[in-house]
Amino acid sequence: MVQKNLIDGEWIAGSEAFRNINPSDTNDVVGEYARASAEDARAAIAAAKAAFPAWSRS
Template sequence: MQNFDNLINGEWRAGASYSPNLNPSNLTDVLGQYAQGSAADVEAAVAAATAAFPAWATGSIQA
């Protein structure tokens, strides 16, 4: 089974725990496990987004 980590500031980060992603038409079919972010992960993601926003906001749709 594949684990899917969080992408924060261009880096994949493992979670402290993982939550299964179930196929809704067959609840015994686990499609993968997704990382559960901690408060520190949320803070890091918000800081990365805040730092990236000025350059991103001035870019064109094509960029």
């Protein structure tokens, strides 16, 4: 199961996925994760900047 990215309170599926492999046992797939696009990264940064003022006062 591919893990999605949480961006601005929504779980976003990437257009691609990548596997995280255990370096000490290359047959062990630790997980599969959505690959974020540049647009996804910009959205995540914008959401973090918008949330920061309230978060920093908590």
